[in-house]
Structure formats: structure tokens, C-alpha cells
Amino acid sequence: MNKRIVIFDTTLRDGEQSPGASMNIEEKLEVAKQLARLNVDVMEAGFPISSPGDFEAVKAISQNIKGPSICGLARATSGDIDCAWDALKYAEKPRIHTFIATSDIHLKYKLKKTREQVLEYAVAAVKRAKSYCNDVEFSAEDASRTDIDYLCRVVEAVIDAGATTVNIPDTVGYAIPHEFAQIMHNLKTRVSNIDKAILSVHFHNDLGLAVAGSLSAVLVGAGQVECTINGIGERAGNAALEEIVMALDTRKDIYGITTGVNTKEIYRTSRMVSDITGLAVQANKAIVGRNAFAHEAGIHQHGVLEERSTYEIMDATSIGLTENKLVLGKHSGRHAFERRLSELGYELSGEELEKAFARFKEVADKKKEIFDEDLAALVADEVHSIPETYQLEYMTVITSLEGIPSATIKVKSGGRDIAECAMGVGSVDAVYQTIDKIVNVPHTLIDYNVKSVTGGTDAIGEVTIKIGDDDSVYIGRGASLDIVEASAKAYVQAINKLVYHQSKRKKTNGSDNN
Numbered sequence: 001m002n003k004r005i006v007i008f009d010t011t012l013r014d015g016e017q018s019p020g021a022s023m024n025i026e027e028k029l030e031v032a033k034q035l036a037r038l039n040v041d042v043m044e045a046g047f048p049i050s051s052p053g054d055f056e057a058v059k060a061i062s063q064n065i066k067g068p069s070i071c072g073l074a075r076a077t078s079g080d081i082d083c084a085w086d087a088l089k090y091a092e093k094p095r096i097h098t099f100i101a102t103s104d105i106h107l108k109y110k111l112k113k114t115r116e117q118v119l120e121y122a123v124a125a126v127k128r129a130k131s132y133c134n135d136v137e138f139s140a141e142d143a144s145r146t147d148i149d150y151l152c153r154v155v156e157a158v159i160d161a162g163a164t165t166v167n168i169p170d171t172v173g174y175a176i177p178h179e180f181a182q183i184m185h186n187l188k189t190r191v192s193n194i195d196k197a198i199l200s201v202h203f204h205n206d207l208g209l210a211v212a213g214s215l216s217a218v219l220v221g222a223g224q225v226e227c228t229i230n231g232i233g234e235r236a237g238n239a240a241l242e243e244i245v246m247a248l249d250t251r252k253d254i255y256g257i258t259t260g261v262n263t264k265e266i267y268r269t270s271r272m273v274s275d276i277t278g279l280a281v282q283a284n285k286a287i288v289g290r291n292a293f294a295h296e297a298g299i300h301q302h303g304v305l306e307e308r309s310t311y312e313i314m315d316a317t318s319i320g321l322t323e324n325k326l327v328l329g330k331h332s333g334r335h336a337f338e339r340r341l342s343e344l345g346y347e348l349s350g351e352e353l354e355k356a357f358a359r360f361k362e363v364a365d366k367k368k369e370i371f372d373e374d375l376a377a378l379v380a381d382e383v384h385s386i387p388e389t390y391q392l393e394y395m396t397v398i399t400s401l402e403g404i405p406s407a408t409i410k411v412k413s414g415g416r417d418i419a420e421c422a423m424g425v426g427s428v429d430a431v432y433q434t435i436d437k438i439v440n441v442p443h444t445l446i447d448y449n450v451k452s453v454t455g456g457t458d459a460i461g462e463v464t465i466k467i468g469d470d471d472s473v474y475i476g477r478g479a480s481l482d483i484v485e486a487s488a489k490a491y492v493q494a495i496n497k498l499v500y501h502q503s504k505r506k507k508t509n510g511s512d513n514n
Contacts, residue, residue: 002252002256002257002258003256003257003258004257004258004259005218005222005223005224005248005257005258005259006041006042006165006198006200006223006224006225007040007041007224007225007227007241007244007245007259007260007261008040008041008042008044008071008200008225008226008227009035009038009040009042009044009226009228009229009241010044010202010227010228010233010238011031011228011229011232011241011273012028012031012032012035012043012044012045012046012057012061013044013046013047014044014202014226014228014233014234014238015228015229015230015233015238015273015277016028016046016277017233017234018232018233018234018237018277018279021232021277021278021279022472022473023057023277024053024386024472024497024501025053025056025057025060026386027276028046028057028060028061029057029060029061029064029065030272030276031272031273031276032045032061032064032065033064033065034265034268034269034272035068035229035269036065036066036067036068037262037265037269037345038261038262038265038266038269039067039068039260039261039262040068040241040260040261041068041069041224041260042068042069042071042095042224043061043065043068043069043070043071044071044073044097044226045057045058045061045062045070045071045072046058046061046072046073046087047072047073047074048072048074048080048083048084048086048087048088049074049075049080049083049084055083055086056087058070058072058084058087058088059086059087059090061091062087062088062089062090062091062094063090063091065091065092067092068093069091069093069094069095069135070088070091070092070093070094070095071088071095071096071097071137072084072087072088072094072095072096072097073098073099074096074097074099074125074129075098075099075100075125076098076099076100076121076122076124076125077121077125078128080098081096081098081125081128081129081132082128084096084097084098084129085129085132085133088133089132093135094132094133094135095133095135095136095137095165096129096133096135096136096137097136097137097138097139097167098125098126098129098136098137098138098139099138099139099140099141100118100121100125100140100141101140101141102122102140102141102142102143102146102150102151102154103141103142103143103145103146104145104146104147105142105145106141106142115150118154119153119154119157122140122154122157122158122161123157123158123161125138126138126161126162126163127161127162129162130161130162130163134164135165136162136163136165137163137164137165137166137167137200138158138163138165138166138167139166139167139168139169139202140155140166140167140168140169141169141171142169142171142172143168143169143170143171144168144169144170144171144172144175144179144180144183145172145174148183148186151183151187152186152187152190152191155168155187155191155194156191156192156193156194159191159193159194159196159197160193163197164197164198165197165198165199165200165224166197166198166199166200167200167201167202167224167226168183168184168187168199168200168202168217169201169202169203169204169226170201170202170203170204170210170213171202171204172204172206173203173204173205173206173207173209173210173235173236174206174207175203175209175213176207176209176213177209177212177213177216178216180201180213180216180217181216181217181219181220184199184201184220184221184222185220187199188220188221198223198224199221199222199223199224200222200223200224200225201213201214201217201218201222201224201225201226202238202239203226203238203239204233204234204235204236204237205231205233205235205236205237205238205239206235206236208236210231210237210238210239210240211231211239211240211243211244211247213239214227214239214244215244215247215248215255218248218255218257219254219255225239225244226238226239227239227240227241227244228240228241229241229242229269230242230270230273230274230279230285230288231243232273232277240286240287241261242270242286242287242319243286243287245259245261245266246263246266246287246318246319249318250313250314263318263319263320264317264318264319264320264345265320265345266287266288266319266320267288267319267320267321268320268344268345270287270288271376271380272380275380275464275477276475277475278447278449278465278466278475278477280449280451280464287314287319288319293314293316293321320345328340328360328364328370328375329364329368329369329370330361330364330365332364334353334357337356337357337360338353338357340372340375341353341356341375341379344372344376348379348383352382352383355382355383356378356382356383359378359381359382360378363378363460363481366458366481367458367460367481368458371453371454373453373454374453374454374460377460377462377479378479380479381477381478381479381480381489386496386497387496387500389413389414389495389496389500390411390412390413390438390439390492390495390496390499391411391412391492392409392411392488392489392492393410393411393417394408394409394410394419395407395408395409395410395431395484395485395488396408396409397427397430397431397484399426399427399430404423405423405424405425405426405427405429405430406421406422406423406424407421407423407424407427407430407431407433407434408420408421408434409431409434409435409438409488411435411438411492418438419438420434420437420438421434422434422436422437427484428448428484428487431484431487431488431491432445432487432491435488435491435492439495439499441495441498441502442469443467443468443474443495443498444467445465445466445467446465446466446467446468447464447465447466448464448465448487449463449464449465450462450463450464450483450486453479458481459481460479460480460481460486461479461480461481461482461483461486462477462478462479462486463477463478463479463483463486463487463489463490464476464490465477465487465490465494466494467491467495467498469498469502471501471505472498472501474494474495474497474498474501475497476489476490476491476492476493476494476495476496476497477489477493478490478491478492478493
């Protein structure tokens with residue numbers, strides 16, 4: 001019988017620490033719902049004390065998500081742990097995850113504490129967390145660079161204090177897989193009470209070894225693997241959930257491990273995280289990249305046509321991909337459209353379905369072939385997690401080889417129409433200059449990215465942008481057969497987020513002053 005391993009997803013905490021990948025509460029809740037569909041065992045929802053927004057996000061996820069354990073991160077201090085519990089106490093299955101660094105380099109330069117002091121902090125933190133809930137995880141930050149004798153002492157002490165999971169992180173992505181396996185072997189053989197806790201691992205990808213290191217740890221007894229969707233995270237990222245899960249699934253002969261993950265939700269989860277964070281998935285990314293199941297070489301194509309297993313070790317449908325085939329057309333009705341979205345895993349409200357269907361019919365009149373990827377882009381474009389202060393109503397853009405590009409745009413806001421025109425150095429710049437005149441909200445355009453959803457000159461184009469104010473970065477995305485229109489929609493969506501969250505901050509600050 002295969003052993004069951006715990007999949008701990010930290011996309012909403014460590015993953016969100018990718019530069020420019022921050023999510024608002026509504027977006028975090030949307031991703032959390034999808035992670036629940038993916039059926040991860042543990043969902044690290046955030047670091048509650050790090051900001052009021054993170055606290056509210058963890059609280060909202062605790063109140064609304066059922067199934068996975070909901071985890072919050074806390075440093076080994078009373079204030080952090082108390083704050084984490086205040087956010088987590090609504091969860092069906094709460095977990096407090098407390099940590100402190102244990103390597104000499106961190107003790108000397110960051111903590112400025114002795115080994116004995118850190119040991120005392122670790123034990124006290126676990127005991128305090130244990131007073132709130134039974135499920136307590138302890139992490140020895142920078143464990144891979146920690147003296148092994150001291151690491152064994154810390155692990156034994158925190159298990160005695162009540163830790164149910166002990167995490168051994170390769171915080172800076174330094175460890176080589178066989179080296180880390182030896183650390184795990186030492187802990188398994190030298191810590192007398194190791195059988196009373198689940199031994200977990202958490203890898204960063206600075207040397208490109210996060211997945212390899214995680215799998216090496218599984219071979220020597222790790223009972224939990226911490227990972228993120230698409231491998232996002234600090235610096236070079238974390239171990240990629242989809243790669244770990246599919247490696248364990250594909251090579252059961254080696255690992256003898258199962259997970260509870262619903263692999264058919266992998267692709268959809270990957271796309272959602274990419275859309276919301278604005279972090280594109282590279283084309284040759286394992287499992288979820290656009291080219292992961294593509295075959296260019298003639299000899300490969302011939303082999304796959306004769307027998308897929310000649311060059312494909314996984315079935316694309318196992319991660320939720322479908323054949324790139326025509327699924328709907330302009331004569332398709334609402335029922336067929338709704339059924340196909342349901343088959344793809346989308347659950348829309350009545351209003352969202354109406355908006356998505358109207359957009360589908362509009363695109364189907366212009367594009368002969370509607371693929372599943374097109375449907376996913378249209379749905380993502382029409383379903384909004386925040387109120388739309390500004391709605392794009394009308395746009396005319398004029399450009400020429402030697403002329404000056406200009407744009408005339410009308411938006412609806414607060415029941416009234418606002419129209420403006422402006423010029424720019426290019427079509428998109430003209431559009432953005434015009435929108436800026438309408439909304440008059442100070443911000444900076446940080447990033448602009450465009451890609452096609454499928455092939456052909458009639459492909460739907462997706463634009464992802466990032467804008468920022470003094471407090472946050474806001475991500476907008478738009479999809480259209482016209483890339484200038486997609487650019488406008490992405491810009492308006494990002495501005496709507498900025499305006500909404502600025503308004504929330506003003507209300508919060510106003511209530512604080514009362």
C-alpha cells in the first residue's frame with residue numbers, strides 16, 4: 001500500500017512574496033477556493049501580523065474555506081502567535097506555523113542571540129501556539145546551514161513542546177539533494193521522538209534544485225512537502241507543486257507515494273495564479289508550460305501519433321488539459337456554453353454567466369474557431385472580484401505610419417458618461433493617456449506584457465499590466481481579439497482595483513481616527 005504524503009501549499013504566503021505578485025483579499029480568496037478544489041492538504045493563507053491586509057485575508061479564508069487545514073505564519077513571539085490565532089480561529093482546521101532561525105550565520109548577524117536563547121524562544125513559541133490549537137508547525141529557518149547537532153536538539157525540544165509538524169527549510173536554496181537527504185537521515189535516526197511529528201521540507205529554487213531536493217527528502221522519509229503553484233516565491237521561487245505532485249504520480253514505482261491532490265485541477269489552478277499575480281508561466285515550464293505537451297520534431301510527432309507513450313510520460317488530460325479542438329461556435333446556445341464551462345471547472349453566478357456568454361457571442365461572430373483556452377481567457381476577463389468604478393464604453397484609436405496616434409474614449413462611472421481624447425507615442429500610449437485624463441488618479445505604470453492565447457492572426461490576445469501607487473501594486477488583465485482593446489481593458493481593471501483599495505484605506509483610516 002502506497003504511503004500518503006501531505007501537500008502543504010504556500011502560494012498565498014511564500015508565493016505572494018514574489019516581487020510584484022501581491023494579491024488583495026478578494027484575489028487571495030479566489031485562489032484559496034481554487035486550492036480547495038485542487039484538494040491540497042494544508043493552505044498557508046498568509047502572515048497575519050505582517051499587515052492589516054494580510055490579517056484580513058487569513059481571516060476571510062478561515063471563515064470561508066472548508067476542506068484543507070488553514071495555516072498562518074508567525075515568528076516565535078507572543079504577539080505574532082496571538083495575532084495568527086485571532087485570524088485563524090474561525091477555520092474548520094486551523095494550524096499555527098511558527099518559526100525562528102537556527103543557523104549560526106542568522107543567530108550572529110540577524111537575531112544576535114545565542115543558541116540557548118533561540119532554543120528557549122522556539123520551545124516557548126510552540127507551547128503558546130499549542131495553547132490555541134492542537135495543529136502546530138515549527139520551522140527551523142535556514143536549517144540546511146544549521147549545525148546538525150544543534151538542529152537535532154531543536155527538533156527534539158519543539159516536538160516535546162507539542163509541535164505536530166517540524167519543517168526543515170532550505171531557506172536560501174543552498175542544499176544539494178543528496179546533502180539534504182543526509183540531514184533528513186540524521187534527524188530520523190538521532191532525534192528520539194521524531195516519530196511523534198510529521199517531518200516536513202521546504203525548498204527554495206536559487207540553484208534550480210527545489211523540486212529535486214524535495215523529492216530526495218521524500219525518499220528518506222519526509223511526510224510533508226511545502227510548495228507553491230508554478231513555483232512562485234521569493235527570489236528564484238519555491239518548489240513547484242505541480243512538478244512534485246506529477247513526479248510522485250508518474251513515478252509511483254520509485255516513490256510509492258500518493259497525494260490527495262486532484263490533478264485535473266492543476267492546469268486551471270496554474271492559469272488562475274498566473275492571471276492574478278501577473279507572473280507569466282514560461283513556455284517550456286514542466287507540466288503547465290504551453291510547450292509541455294507539444295511536439296515539434298517530426299520523429300516525435302510520428303511516434304506520438306502511433307503511440308502516445310513513445311514520447312509522452314503523462315496524459316495531458318490528467319492535469320486538466322483538453323485536446324486543442326473546436327468546442328463551440330457562433331451558433332452554440334447558452335446551454336452548450338454553460339455546460340462546456342462546467343466541464344472546464346468554472347462555476348459562475350447568473351450575472352457572471354450572462355456577461356461571459358454575451359462576450360462569447362461577440363467573439364464568436366468574429367473568430368471562427370473557439371478553443372477551450374479562448375473560453376478560459378473570456379471568463380477571466382469578465383469575472384471581476386471588485387466593483388467596477390469605471391466601465392469602458394467606447395473607444396476609437398487612430399494611428400498611421402507617419403501620423404500621431406490618438407484615442408477617443410468614453411467610460412461610464414457613477415451613472416454618467418465621461419469622454420476624453422489624447423495623443424501618444426503609440427496606439428497603446430494614446431489609450432492610456434486618454435484614460436489617465438478621465439480617471440485623474442496618480443499612479444505609475446510598472447509593467448506591460450502581451451501574449452496570444454492560441455495561434456493564428458485571429459487569436460485572442462491577453463494583456464497583463466501592473467500599476468502602482470505609494471502603497472501597493474495593482475494587476476490588471478484584459479483579453480480581446482484586438483490587442484489595443486485588451487490593453488485598455490487591462491488598464492481600466494488595474495485602475496478600478498487601485499481606486500477601490502484607496503477608498504477602503506481611507507475608510508479604515510477614517511474609522512481609526514474616530
